[in-house]
Amino acid sequence: MEKTHEKYTKMLDEKGMKISHQRIKILEYLANNLCHPTADKVLSDMKKVLPTLSKSTVYKTLNALVDANLLKELTIEDNEIRYEYNLVDHGHFKCEKCGNIYDFDLDFSMLQSDKLNGFKINEKNVFFKGVCKDCLSADKA
């Protein structure tokens, strides 16, 4: 395996996952492109690098990486599961015009409610929808 892939090889290995060319490339892609692609976008982008890559491999790989906690699933809109490289918690903003997704920092410790006393909270998600700065200024122009 090439040297630049050592990092991802190690990550997969530490999770007990078998190393494959496809898995390394998909993980590398998510790590280097901090966008929030759907499975379909992963497939079309990766086809340029791995022409024989199949839809089912993409789905199986993404699910395996989510199970291994290397990726996170985003549930911003129905009918489109999006994936992101697992970094520190942050909020997501989706522009209703251009469809872009923006990350933003957020103090998640503020998010609490007396109603949830005694509940075990495993995951906190925050997402906004609206129109981003760029689309707003494009409107004025």
Place this chain on the structure above:
Amino acid sequence: MEKTHEKYTKMLDEKGMKISHQRIKILEYLANNLCHPTADKVLSDMKKVLPTLSKSTVYKTLNALVDANLLKELTIEDNEIRYEYNLVDHGHFKCEKCGNIYDFDLDFSMLQSDKLNGFKINEKNVFFKGVCKDCLSADKA
């Protein structure tokens, strides 16, 4: 139309929607059962009252009610659109064990980030996942 339905008849009418038995019953169901049903649950529950109700009517009606701003779509988990009667903003908690969804109050004004300066925010969503009190105590028992 019966007297108890006047409220929902009026709501539909104010939105310029045609009144139908199905629409009134579905709207009434969502308003009285503050659960967060999927389209499928709406269908199976409503079949008891409206035996001829069809899947497509449920989908069309729910979409129409969302468009009219009488219902809100919940995007908590992929592959299941849930609906709720449109009340004041609140957070949602989904128990990973029993699948129940709990509402909780939240001060949404706290949720902001410098990164979103200049953005137009139309909608704020907060949802948690974890294990609810009941399931936790059931585990101990």
Place this chain on the structure above:
DNA sequence: GTTCCTGCAAAAGCTTTGCAGAAGA
């Protein structure tokens, strides 16, 4: 050599659509 991954095709779910008949205004 064994295990498990990949990729093709088919299946499975959920949601939408087209259309004829029925209900509402």
Place this chain on the structure above:
DNA sequence: TCTTCTGCAAAGCTTTTGCAGGAAC
């Protein structure tokens, strides 16, 4: 009467599954 809603069936999408061949260990 005219509009539009309902309900059936079929189509559309995304995601999952089964299986044979192939890659990784």
